[in-house]
Amino acid sequence: MVAAKSQKPPTWALLWHMMLYQPRLCAIDSIIWVFGMGLPIVPGLLIREFFDTLTGNAPLRFSPWTIIILLLAIGFIRIAMIVLGRFTNTQLRFAVSSLLRRNLLDSLFSQPGAQPLFALDNTNKTVSRGEVISFFRDDVEQIEETIAWIGSLPGYGLIVLGSVVVLLSINVQITLFVFLPLIGIAAVVQYAETRLKQYRQASYQATQHVTGLISDLFTAIGTIKVTGAQHDVLNHFRTMNEHRRQTMLRDRVLTAMLESVFQNIGSLGTGGILLLASQSMSAGSALTVGDFALFVYYLSFITSFLDYFGRFMLLCKQSQVSFDRLATLLRDAPIQTLVAHHRLYLSVLGRQPTLPPIKQPKRNQNSHLHELTAFNLTYRYPGTDRGIHGINLKLVRGSLTVITGRIGSGKTTLLRVLLGLLPMEAGAIYWNGSKIDPSPHFFIPPRSAYTPQVPQLLSTTLGENLRLGLTVEEDQLKQAIALAAFEQDLATMPEALDTQIGANGMRLSGGQVQRVAATRMFVRQPELLVFDDLSSALDVETEKILWKRLFAATAWTPTCLVVSHRPTLLQRAERIIVLEDGRVQAEGKWDDLQDFSFLNT
Incomplete structure (x- = not known):
């Protein structure tokens, strides 16, 4: 301590x-x-x-x-x-x-x-x-x-x-x-x-x-x-x-x-x-x-x-x-x-509190992403030498960057350090040329949205999981559902968005949980989309539809940083980063990395 x-x-x-x-x-x-x-x-x-x-x-x-x-x-x-x-x-x-x-x-x-x-x-x-x-x-x-x-x-x-x-x-x-x-x-x-x-x-x-x-x-x-x-x-x-x-x-x-x-x-x-x-x-x-x-x-x-x-x-x-x-x-x-004093919205002595409005993500010039760069990102898990070491990264607006590598190579760790979910030991991150202090409070909508390997859903209705208090137009919500290739699944649910999905989405399949998490990201239209193996529970056809619709979207121009092994996505990527033992082993496009056999498996 x-x-x-x-x-x-x-x-x-x-x-x-x-x-x-x-x-x-x-x-x-x-x-x-x-x-x-x-x-x-x-x-x-x-x-x-x-x-x-x-x-x-x-x-x-x-x-x-x-x-x-x-x-x-x-x-x-x-x-x-x-x-x-x-x-x-x-x-x-x-x-x-x-x-x-x-x-x-x-x-x-x-x-x-x-x-x-x-x-x-x-x-x-x-x-x-x-x-x-x-x-x-x-x-x-x-x-x-x-x-x-x-x-x-x-x-x-x-x-x-x-x-x-x-x-x-x-x-x-x-x-x-x-x-x-x-x-x-x-x-x-x-x-x-x-x-x-x-x-x-x-x-x-x-x-x-x-x-x-x-x-x-x-x-x-x-x-x-x-x-x-x-x-x-x-x-x-x-x-x-x-x-x-x-x-x-x-x-x-x-x-x-x-x-x-x-x-x-x-x-x-x-x-x-x-x-x-x-x-x-x-x-x-x-x-x-x-x-x-x-x-x-x-x-x-x-x-x-x-x-x-x-x-x-x-x-x-x-x-x-x-x-x-x-x-x-x-x-x-x-x-x-x-024990610090903060306001709580409780009924005290019979007086009902006035709840504050939920803060909506507001866009301004600082929230637009033109270029995100990271230098020498380093993090080691306590008591071990496992983690990532000296990784450089550059993302430009509208690009698709895929991080790949064998199990335990540090892919998820890299995303978490970049987003401030793990404290980096060394390195620097720049948003549009300005150095930032990475934290979970910075990489939030409208700047960024993140879906982990195992998305977390609340034990409530499908619609409440998508909105999470956000005031959103019905058309915008429908567009986000379509982008995530979830409209057919929704049509089979008698109560539609009012469907109770159970504890952590237990009434949904693995692929449906991932697409609900993707819809939750899309409805906020963030500048940077970060996916940690989003398509791991999706069949090949559904995955193709999802990425095709996302890249063809005209509502906004997202920048994508994705962890994936799927060849269909790797072939689309402008840049592929191959990790090994927490370090960059190689980077380039699909045609430049055919020597790595695991990319074709």
Whole structure:
């Protein structure tokens, strides 16, 4: 990790910064909790008045019925405050958890798209998409829970402060004895801190691995059934679940033991205080029966606060583990980006948000491509010498350049480095003679569009997959469908563009998925089209139709950079680049490269 991560602010500062994300909601929530938690102070005074009235020592002389009515009124008000507090607390929870997930997702989107995420041990072990889900779920929920508890701190503080003020006015010695258990609670949490963090991190990691395996099983279910590996896979799944059960059991048992210690410390303190009070009364002090009843009444709240304080310290330690885990997904970004304030379009306190319009790709003089050149492009995968080395590339407007080579020669890597999906170690890229910083934010429509070897589709309708929020004319959409040779397939679908295509396009064939991805590119009419083996799942005739229509298109003049082995496309190319072990082995036109036997296979 970089130095910026070693200078991470303390957990309490991160939590407080998140609390300030919704200051009005936070303030309302705290005020409600102050009244809801602070109101029980008054019944204690009424109870003392009641007992002193019975013994004839009450200065105010309230009737018993007056006291009962006041107690009922305070009870109803407190119930109303608690109900309202649940509403505002839920709003606060949802706001802060949404902010965390938004910032984490934004950080992942800002990273080079083709680089893998890294696991918590800072090794090169990658984290799957299924494992990442556990970060968004478990760690965010842990931090959300801690922040929800912070909202009730002012209420607890008020009731304890009010109780202490009243009890100090009665007996200083007994009151000071009340807070001795706090020292014990702090000592216990400090002693158990290391093991507490270890158990929590181990349980989260075990859950993360199980979640990742479930995701992988759903993805590879066809392969598992074909190879007859169901039994072995299920046994592995049971083993991982058993490991998760054991780690979570250790974590829960330790947490339960500490919570039990906190409760018992408070109970022991209560017993000691009652002994002191009874001895004081038997020694003939001024402590009345009403004062004793007040002590007993307030002790329950103070004991509850001691338990609350211990549990809150546990939550803070566990939230520190969650912040450390989430920081591993941020890579070089500081942890502050995780709690940075950004606008979320949520309904807060009943107010519906106004959603911003989806940004449409806008064309200008800078977006037009006349020439794209790259020099000395170099990238090596971490811990290996695999990658690309010193590759030069030149694309001119309207041209077709094909990259070819054997499996593992670096074709896909070259495309990803050029598009900023992998960070180049050396080299420079120029768009129309101007040097650019390659990033996924630059090579987007209307400048460029990219289709990988395995296109990704959303689990929604066909039309929504093509538009992705883009406002497009119906004629333009039909033209893009025709360019991708998809109009006949569309005609066989009863619901046409409203057809649900299933998870990642599972209801479509491989060739249909690729042509849907191609249509999604064509409808945006980008200057540069980058295909990574687009026609691998297409039959020869469909491929010929697609390329013939694209090159004959009059709507715009695209420049094409394609990875392919198909002779029909290689023969069309103005330039062919042959890669071998990440380096350019040869380049030229089809007639110049007949010595490479694999080009004819």
